Amino acid sequence: MNKIGMGSPRTVDLANGVHAILELTTIGDHHAANVGIVTTRKALVFINSGQTEAQARAIWDYAQMAAPRREMTYLVLTHHHLDHCFAASYFDDRHALIYGHRSFSSCMAEMRKHLGQHDYQGMLMEMLKMTPETFRTTVGNVHPVAPHRHVAEELSLAINGEEIAIMHLPGHTRSELVVYHPRSKVLFAGDAINTKAGPVTMFGQPKDWQQWIAGLEKLQKLEIEKVVPGHGDIAGPEIIDKHIAILEKKLAAAAAK
Numbered sequence: 199m200n201k202i203g204m205g206s207p208r209t210v211d212l213a214n215g216v217h218a219i220l221e222l223t224t225i226g227d228h229h230a231a232n233v234g235i236v237t238t239r240k241a242l243v244f245i246n247s248g249q250t251e252a253q254a255r256a257i258w259d260y261a262q263m264a265a266p267r268r269e270m271t272y273l274v275l276t277h278h279h280l281d282h283c284f285a286a287s288y289f290d291d292r293h294a295l296i297y298g299h300r301s302f303s304s305c306m307a308e309m310r311k312h313l314g315q316h317d318y319q320g321m322l323m324e325m326l327k328m329t330p331e332t333f334r335t336t337v338g339n340v341h342p343v344a345p346h347r348h349v350a351e352e353l354s355l356a357i358n359g360e361e362i363a364i365m366h367l368p369g370h371t372r373s374e375l376v377v378y379h380p381r382s383k384v385l386f387a388g389d390a391i392n393t394k395a396g397p398v399t400m401f402g403q404p405k406d407w408q409q410w411i412a413g414l415e416k417l418q419k420l421e422i423e424k425v426v427p428g429h430g431d432i433a434g435p436e437i438i439d440k441h442i443a444i445l446e447k448k449l450a451a452a453a454a455k
């Protein structure tokens with residue numbers, strides 16, 4: 199069933215209290231980003247928020263069902279692109295502690311300027327070419343939120359004895375973060391990994407892609423069994439090697455010009 203502002207999401211139980219929600223779409227087949235959930239003894243950790251109020255509610259309700267009565271809520275925004283973070287206010291309203299890279303807000307400001315818009319609603323309407331009426335009925339009453347806590351290069355959270363490692367992995371954008379959960383060996387890669395479209399390099403230059411490769415090479419050293427990408431299906435760790443190979447090809451092509 200395709201619900202307004204939600205699409206037909208698919209939930210995946212990755213075991214060890216880890217879940218992913220895939221195939222969220224906003225309007226038409228405009229897909230929103232995947233969402234990850236890590237549940238600990240007393241907390242819920244969300245990786246990205248969805249784009250619409252309906253998505254955020256579905257994500258929230260699913261987590262409450264998977265792990266009821268948790269006392270603390272965290273939300274990590276992998277970057278400032280609106281398909282990943284637009285519904286963050288839904289989680290803010292429910293007292294989530296929100297993490298993002300320290301460049302998140304300046305990247306967001308740059309994007310707003312680039313789109314020639316004054317507010318979040320205008321940005322999303324411009325991006326998805328929607329009318330105010332469609333915005334009202336589809337997106338609903340949500341908006342991005344500036345992170346409460348800033349991540350620089352790396353940050354390790356200890357939540358009820360579980361480690362959640364947040365790492366800066368720029369390249370797709372300057373504000374890109376990935377989240378690694380050592381206990382389950384799951385990596386939530388944001389748009390550092392995209393199994394739908396491959397690495398989306400249009401927001402950067404060859405020097406950014408070099409940084410991207412360096413970041414992915416660091417991930418190769420981690421024990422990873424599953425990768426939840428920003429978009430597309432869940433993959434094994436070999437997707438990291440594939441992204442490096444594609445980025446190297448793009449670099450070589452750019453150098454040959």
Ligand SMILES: [Zn+2]
Binds near residue numbers: 277279370389
């Ligand atoms: Zn993105």
